[in-house]
Amino acid sequence: MSDSMKNSKKIYGPNPSFVENANVKKIDENLSIERFWEKEAERLHWFRKWDSVLEGEIPFTRWFTNGKINASYNCIDRHLNSWKKNKAALIFEGEPGDRAVYTYQDLYREVTKFSNVLKKMGINKGDVVTIYLPMIPQAVISMLACSRIGAVHSVVFGGFSSQALSDRINDSEAKLVITSDGYWRRGGIVQAKDRVDKALYETTTVDHVIVIQRSKNHIHMVKDRDYWYHELMDWAEIGCEAEAMDAEDDLFMLYTSGTTGKPKGVVHSTGGYLTGVSSTHHNVFDHKDEDVYWCAADIGWITGHSYIVYGPLSNGSTLLIYEGAPDYPAKDRTWDIVEKYSVSILYTAPTAIRMFMKWGEKWLENKNLSSLRLLGSVGEPINPEAWEWYYKNVGKGNCPIVDTWWQTETGSIMISSLPGINKMKPGSVCKPLPGICADVVDDKGESVPYGRNGYLVVKRPWPSMLRNVYKNTQRYVETYWSMFDGMFCTGDGAFKDEDGYIWVSGRVDDVIVCAGHNIGSAEVESSIVTHKSVAEAAAIGCNNAIKGLGICIFATLKEGEFPSRDLENELSEIIIAEIGKFAKPDKYFFAKELPKTRSGKIMRRLLRDVAEGRELGDTTTLLDVSVIDDFMTMDD
Numbered sequence: 073m074s075d076s077m078k079n080s081k082k083i084y085g086p087n088p089s090f091v092e093n094a095n096v097k098k099i100d101e102n103l104s105i106e107r108f109w110e111k112e113a114e115r116l117h118w119f120r121k122w123d124s125v126l127e128g129e130i131p132f133t134r135w136f137t138n139g140k141i142n143a144s145y146n147c148i149d150r151h152l153n154s155w156k157k158n159k160a161a162l163i164f165e166g167e168p169g170d171r172a173v174y175t176y177q178d179l180y181r182e183v184t185k186f187s188n189v190l191k192k193m194g195i196n197k198g199d200v201v202t203i204y205l206p207m208i209p210q211a212v213i214s215m216l217a218c219s220r221i222g223a224v225h226s227v228v229f230g231g232f233s234s235q236a237l238s239d240r241i242n243d244s245e246a247k248l249v250i251t252s253d254g255y256w257r258r259g260g261i262v263q264a265k266d267r268v269d270k271a272l273y274e275t276t277t278v279d280h281v282i283v284i285q286r287s288k289n290h291i292h293m294v295k296d297r298d299y300w301y302h303e304l305m306d307w308a309e310i311g312c313e314a315e316a317m318d319a320e321d322d323l324f325m326l327y328t329s330g331t332t333g334k335p336k337g338v339v340h341s342t343g344g345y346l347t348g349v350s351s352t353h354h355n356v357f358d359h360k361d362e363d364v365y366w367c368a369a370d371i372g373w374i375t376g377h378s379y380i381v382y383g384p385l386s387n388g389s390t391l392l393i394y395e396g397a398p399d400y401p402a403k404d405r406t407w408d409i410v411e412k413y414s415v416s417i418l419y420t421a422p423t424a425i426r427m428f429m430k431w432g433e434k435w436l437e438n439k440n441l442s443s444l445r446l447l448g449s450v451g452e453p454i455n456p457e458a459w460e461w462y463y464k465n466v467g468k469g470n471c472p473i474v475d476t477w478w479q480t481e482t483g484s485i486m487i488s489s490l491p492g493i494n495k496m497k498p499g500s501v502c503k504p505l506p507g508i509c510a511d512v513v514d515d516k517g518e519s520v521p522y523g524r525n526g527y528l529v530v531k532r533p534w535p536s537m538l539r540n541v542y543k544n545t546q547r548y549v550e551t552y553w554s555m556f557d558g559m560f561c562t563g564d565g566a567f568k569d570e571d572g573y574i575w576v577s578g579r580v581d582d583v584i585v586c587a588g589h590n591i592g593s594a595e596v597e598s599s600i601v602t603h604k605s606v607a608e609a610a611a612i613g614c615n616n617a618i619k620g621l622g623i624c625i626f627a628t629l630k631e632g633e634f635p636s637r638d639l640e641n642e643l644s645e646i647i648i649a650e651i652g653k654f655a656k657p658d659k660y661f662f663a664k665e666l667p668k669t670r671s672g673k674i675m676r677r678l679l680r681d682v683a684e685g686r687e688l689g690d691t692t693t694l695l696d697v698s699v700i701d702d703f704m705t706m707d708d
Contacts, residue, residue: 082456084463084496086472090445094492095358099506108507109135109535112351113343116141116386117150119316122343126533130560131553133533135344136319143323143346144220145314147385148183151176156361160390163364163413164209167256167396172209176388179213185308186217192308193280193299195248197222197315200325202246202278203371204237204268206230206255207395210284210301211371214250215324215381219342222315225324226337229372230255230262234270236335240327243337244542245277250301254287258400265291319343325542326374328480336551337542338480346382348484348536352505353383356474356488357417358446366392367419367448368406374480375450378536379419383484398424403431407439418466419448423608423672425458430607430630433465441466446491449475451672453576455598459498477501477576479562481552483536486510487574499598500573508534512566512574517556520567525592527580528566529559565592584613584623591623591655593676599650600625600643605633610666610674614658614683622658624683626666626703635662635704659683663702 091097103111106125113122113136122139151157162174174182195201201223205211211227218225226244228237241249251268254261265283269292272278283293284301293300317323323342327335353359357379365384369375371393384391392413398406406428410418428435447467449459454475463473472491478484487510489495489502496502504510509532512520520526530537537560541548555561565577578594596611609627625643629635640660647655661682667675681688682703 082460082498084472084498086491087470090358090472091492093360094490095360096355096490097492099490099493103506105507105509105532105534109347109351112507113139113347113535115354116146116346116350118343122319130533130558131549133537134320135341135533135535136347139319139343140316141319141343141346142220142314142317143342143382143386144183144187144216146346146350147216147382148176148180149314151388152180156388159361159388161385162209162212163390163392165392165394165409165413166208167259167394167400174209179216179385181310182209182213182305183216183220184310184312185305186213187220187312188308189282189304190217190221190223190248191312192304193248193282195221195223198224198322199248200224200226200244200246202237202241202244202249203227204230204232204249204251204264205284205371206252206262206264206286207371207393208252208255208284208286209393210250210252212381212385212393215371215377216385219323220312220314222317222321224322227324227326227372227377229370230264231370232372234267237267238271238274240335240337241271241275241278243327243335244325247277247279249278249281250284251281252284252286253291254289256287256396258397261287261289263289263291269294317342320539322539324377326377326480328374336544336547338538339540339542340483340536341539344535344537345483346386348534349378349383350386351507352485352488353379353389354387355490356476356485356505357419357448358491359384359387359389359417361388363389363416363445364392364413364443365389365417365419366394366410366413366415368394368398368424369419369421369450374478374483375419378484379450398427399431402435404435404439407436407441410444411440414443416443417446417448418444419450421451421672422449422454422458423451423668425449425454425462426601426608428466429458429461430628432631436465441468444468444471447471447473449473450478453501453578453594453598454499455594455601456498457598457601463498472496475499475501477564477574481538481560482530482534482562483538484534486530486534497569497573500569500575502573504574508532510574512568513556513559517559522568522570522572525565525567525577527555528562528564528574528576529556530562531559584611584621591651595651596623596625596647596655596657599647600627603639603643603646605629605639606643608666610676610679611657612676612679612683614680623655624659624661624679625657626661626663626679626682628663628666635660659705661703661705663704665702 120140122136164172325337477487512526577592584591593611600609613621614624
């Protein structure tokens with residue numbers, strides 16, 4: 073285990089004034105898991121209360137049996153009988169600089185009108201609607217309109233290719249697609265409607281396409297299939313009764329990567345999911361009515377569902393969404409937005425934080441970030457160095473950081489510090505939240521002692537857990553519930569320290585078995601980025617004639633730094649010192665950027681192709697194919 077991950081001695085606590093006003097100051101250890109979640113569910117509006125909190129056996133458990141609820145009603149209507157009626161619910165900034173603000177009353181008007189549009193287009197309870205939109209207000213409106221009438225939404229990330237879109241439409245059997253003419257990205261227009269047109273050549277279930285006019289680029293409209301959003305909204309009536317959904321009715325499906333290459337349609341319920349995201353948004357982010365909350369994720373990922381839409385709006389938040397790139401027109405765009413809107417809670421990914429590190433502190437100079445009071449991290453393990461940079465340069469040492477672990481499948485945050493209770497260790501996700509029973513186990517499913525690697529599992533059901541893989545119950549059981557009896561296998565490796573804090577070491581399939589040693593890629597990467605020249609790194613296993621599998625390092629360097637043999641030697645010495653001589657890399661590759669998916673995940677499969685000189689595999693989900701051409705070694 074690398075010293076920077078396993079032996080970090082730094083511990084931070086929030087300032088006393090934060091603790092004094094925190095939403096959660098202590099945990100009631102006497103509450104059962106069922107009673108805890110029952111109390112959290114009572115924070116929501118139910119048309120009919122449940123008969124029992126939890127029924128059934130893993131993996132087919134049911135939460136809040138026979139309870140009746142609606143997610144859209146909880147995100148809008150229940151706020152209209154208070155002062156929040158005229159509170160800003162949604163603040164939007166487009167990449168070109170245009171802005172819009174929607175109060176909760178405005179949101180009610182737009183959502184109910186669009187709900188009536190969907191009904192007129194033949195969408196009924198249980199029908200699937202594909203949403204293929206950028207980060208614009210209509211993305212939020214579309215999701216809430218679907219949930220209002222009981223339609224199941226399938227949001228597809230707006231950067232996905234037409235083929236990826238077609239695959240998801242076909243699997244979900246969607247009846248309608250909501251898209252835009254285009255959207256802005258780094259000053260150019262992404263042709264979203266053209267991708268939809270191409271995707272629909274290979275589909276048979278879609279009857280209609282609704283197009284939102286965003287970039288006003290020229291597009292082709294198919295008669296009797298394609299309709300302009302603004303024209304449909306012109307005649308739509310305000311007011312649409314929210315459908316009383318059973319707690320176990322499907323709310324949405326969201327596709328996530330599968331080891332077979334075919335995406336899995338992860339299905340989430342209504343009552344349990346909403347309970348989980350509302351609870352964790354309130355408790356983990358310590359949400360207050362006066363906060364301006366910015367989750368800098370995309371609507372197409374689970375983070376966007378849980379902590380842009382359903383969690384924040386169910387709590388009456390003011391949320392901010394931004395359409396464009398964080399470095400356009402300059403690398404200080406993120407900090408300009410924080411300053412402009414007095415953002416108080418910022419939730420972003422380690423990938424973004426390391427990118428900010430690479431650009432340097434100069435972009436934060438002369439920016440007033442004093443409105444920030446809490447920072448969050450999501451999406452992958454954050455190395456201690458990035459954590460420290462975030463804490464000191466963005467939060468100025470005054471903002472607690474909630475480093476959150478969860479997945480598409482878990483629906484809501486599972487492991488995190490509670491900022492009014494827990495101390496923070498840079499690089500650790502802290503402990504399981506109340507109501508969550510997570511552990512680290514060995515191959516036999518038995519808890520491992522502290523300091524030892526194992527599998528991260530969840531031993532008890534939780535409300536926001538996935539309910540199935542769409543049309544494939546067998547895959548659901550085999551993927552998540554077959555490895556350990558009665559436990560949800562997360563697919564992540566982890567270890568616990570002597571204080572019970574959990575340190576996630578990365579995906580189990582990212583473990584490199586080198587010369588008989590199990591080496592977590594995150595451990596190697598965490599070591600490398602301690603070097604002052606390195607911005608980001610990825611470690612993979614590659615064929616070695618002697619050891620069977622060796623280690624290859626792919627690294628990006630900070631501005632003004634350049635590859636050299638001396639740098640390679642220095643990096644190797646760090647790895648040897650922190651992990652051991654057996655972990656010394658066989659080869660180094662350097663580039664301006666690492667190949668990543670549009671969600672920011674490093675594509676290790678392509679790195680293996682590069683390392684071993686193979687023809688590249690599928691690159692359809694790659695954000696920028698050209699970065700592959702930039703790799704160099706000192707042998708070049």
